[in-house]
Amino acid sequence: MSTSTSNSVAAASAAVSASRARRSVINKKLVLTLVAWTIALVMFFPIFWMILTSFKTEAEAIATPPSLFFTPSVEGYIEIQARADYFKYALNSVVISLGATLLALLIAIPSAYSMAFLPTKRTQGTLLWMLSTKMLPSVGVLLPVYLIFRDLGLLDSRTGLIIIYMLMNLPIVVWMLYTFFKDIPKDILEAGRMDGASTLQEIFHLLLPLTLPGIASTGLLCVILSWNEAFWSLNLTTSNAAPLTAYIASFSSPEGLFWAKLSAASTLAIAPILIFGWMTQKQMVRGLTFGAVK
Amino acid sequence: MRTRASGRTVGGLRTLSLQAPAVSLLLMWMLVPLVMTLWFSFQRYNLMMPSVSGFAGVDNYYYLLTDPSLWTAMGNTLLLVGWVLVATVVGGTLLAVLLQQEFFGRGVARLFVIAPFFIMPTVSALVWKNMMMHPVNGILAWVAGLFGLPAIDWFASLPLTSIVIIVTWQWLPFAVLILLTAIQSLDDDQVEAARMDGAGPVAIFFYITLPHLKRAISVVVMIEMIFLLTIFAEIFVTTSGGPGLASTNLAYLIYIRALLDFDVGGASAGGVIAIILANIVAFFLVRTVAKNLEN
Numbered sequence: 001m002s003t004s005t006s007n008s009v010a011a012a013s014a015a016v017s018a019s020r021a022r023r024s025v026i027n028k029k030l031v032l033t034l035v036a037w038t039i040a041l042v043m044f045f046p047i048f049w050m051i052l053t054s055f056k057t058e059a060e061a062i063a064t065p066p067s068l069f070f071t072p073s074v075e076g077y078i079e080i081q082a083r084a085d086y087f088k089y090a091l092n093s094v095v096i097s098l099g100a101t102l103l104a105l106l107i108a109i110p111s112a113y114s115m116a117f118l119p120t121k122r123t124q125g126t127l128l129w130m131l132s133t134k135m136l137p138s139v140g141v142l143l144p145v146y147l148i149f150r151d152l153g154l155l156d157s158r159t160g161l162i163i164i165y166m167l168m169n170l171p172i173v174v175w176m177l178y179t180f181f182k183d184i185p186k187d188i189l190e191a192g193r194m195d196g197a198s199t200l201q202e203i204f205h206l207l208l209p210l211t212l213p214g215i216a217s218t219g220l221l222c223v224i225l226s227w228n229e230a231f232w233s234l235n236l237t238t239s240n241a242a243p244l245t246a247y248i249a250s251f252s253s254p255e256g257l258f259w260a261k262l263s264a265a266s267t268l269a270i271a272p273i274l275i276f277g278w279m280t281q282k283q284m285v286r287g288l289t290f291g292a293v294k
Numbered sequence: 295m296r297t298r299a300s301g302r303t304v305g306g307l308r309t310l311s312l313q314a315p316a317v318s319l320l321l322m323w324m325l326v327p328l329v330m331t332l333w334f335s336f337q338r339y340n341l342m343m344p345s346v347s348g349f350a351g352v353d354n355y356y357y358l359l360t361d362p363s364l365w366t367a368m369g370n371t372l373l374l375v376g377w378v379l380v381a382t383v384v385g386g387t388l389l390a391v392l393l394q395q396e397f398f399g400r401g402v403a404r405l406f407v408i409a410p411f412f413i414m415p416t417v418s419a420l421v422w423k424n425m426m427m428h429p430v431n432g433i434l435a436w437v438a439g440l441f442g443l444p445a446i447d448w449f450a451s452l453p454l455t456s457i458v459i460i461v462t463w464q465w466l467p468f469a470v471l472i473l474l475t476a477i478q479s480l481d482d483d484q485v486e487a488a489r490m491d492g493a494g495p496v497a498i499f500f501y502i503t504l505p506h507l508k509r510a511i512s513v514v515v516m517i518e519m520i521f522l523l524t525i526f527a528e529i530f531v532t533t534s535g536g537p538g539l540a541s542t543n544l545a546y547l548i549y550i551r552a553l554l555d556f557d558v559g560g561a562s563a564g565g566v567i568a569i570i571l572a573n574i575v576a577f578f579l580v581r582t583v584a585k586n587l588e589n
Binding site: 064231 | 317320328330334389392397399406410411430431519544545548558564
């Protein structure tokens with residue numbers, strides 16, 4: 001009798017402490033949710049506000065206190081589309097970023113392959129030198145590049161921007177690919193060579209399938225960087241090859257306080273890459289470590 | 295012996311042919327403009343005064359190096375890079391730890407946090423300039439008003455700080471992305487063992503999480519450094535380097551010389567100085583980080 005009582009008391013107190021523990025776990029989770037979401041919303045707020053503003057009228061856009069509830073209108077979108085054809089710029093952005101990314105991968109893969117599998121004394125130095133070329137301010141070499149482009153007829157052409165962006169991203173692409181290739185055991189490639197595979201076959205049939213996730217995330221980063229680059233696109237294009245960065249710039253200065261139209265143009269310019277980035281973020285995260293995660 | 299030697303040459307040849315495209319392209323990309331810039335930097339070459347030309351000797355360098363604006367711009371460059379690095383690394387580490395915890399809606403919250411990374415620098419600068427930091431109609435002015443505080447005219451009174459804020463907002467997600475990935479590879483057993491030994495969350499953070507993140511943090515520092523040294527669009531859109539030179543960095547100073555003053559010679563001399571500076575930074579930084587990564 002007494003034992004069963006003490007048992008049940010023990011069981012009850014165990015249940016109480018278990019439920020207390022569970023409650024404290026839930027409390028902790030609630031607090032974490034609150035903190036994390038507050039920060040997430042603060043980080044996202046400028047983007048959210050821009051998208052919201054793009055559906056306002058100009059008067060609502062600059063209202064104080066800020067208007068949160070309003071009748072959405074697409075007036076801003078219609079007006080900016082009448083001024084400049086969004087799709088022309090968007091198409092240029094797509095062609096240029098994809099072109100530059102593919103070209104950079106094509107040139108970087110053999111190079112990264114040789115660095116990873118046939119390293120020499122100079123490999124590390126070459127890699128560092130490549131990265132250091134990225135630290136040069138573009139503006140320092142703008143004039144020579146402009147003159148060369150003018151003489152080659154590359155000004156305001158998609159080809160010209162593809163070349164520039166490929167060069168701009170090449171160091172990062174080589175570096176990232178190198179870190180992925182280095183993780184592949186040499187024996188696998190040795191085996192391929194024993195079976196009589198040439199270097200190209202080795203790369204295409206063994207290395208690329210094995211490192212596809214890494215190559216994908218390298219490519220994704222390269223697309224994003226090319227899409228968002230503003231300096232060269234503003235200085236080397238005027239109309240034919242102008243990508244979305246130039247589209248935005250055309251709305252920025254003379255518009256003054258026309259925030260709704262500016263927001264509409266900005267929303268259109270970032271929407272494709274934001275959606276693309278969100279959709280591929282899992283893939284990208286896996287590779288965005290530059291060899292920092294073992 | 296012979297086979298080994300020949301094997302080495304074959305390997306060398308293969309290395310050469312495989313690396314040739316990337317290396318030669320980057321060499322051209324670097325050398326051709328560099329040589330042209332060097333050439334211009336010794337010339338009297340102003341687009342507004344085509345009649346004045348010829349060899350200038352080191353005049354361009356002399357004017358530039360004795361011009362206080364160069365040192366202001368260098369100081370601003372270092373301040374900008376330094377503050378953004380500190381803010382993104384500290385903030386990124388804390389956020390990565392936070393976003394690694396279990397909470398409701400974690401996936402969506404992560405998407406929200408990393409979103410600024412995908413936004414064009416021009417767009418984010420425009421949004422911050424107009425809708426956030428505008429002294430009359432901006433959100434920050436409105437928030438300050440709620441607390442009875444005077445609105446701050448951000449770009450007039452705190453130009454460099456404003457740019458640091460905008461750039462930090464853009465690069466914080468990058469740090470979070472990398473550090474979050476790194477944290478996920480942290481060994482749970484190790485953390486559990488430490489907890490058993492009575493280590494609190496703070497001790498675990500400093501003695502286990504932080505050392506584990508060392509490599510990832512050095513990668514963040516290196517990659518960000520590469521991009522931050524040449525920040526341009528954010529300054530161009532918001533302050534245009536002003537007021538005065540308060541938010542002019544080296545890249546922007548060269549831009550002013552080349553495209554606003556049409557002084558090709560002076561701008562080229564500035565370009566050469568920027569290139570030298572970049573190489574000094576690259577030499578020390580990349581070497582340190584690379585050593586860190588090798589271990």
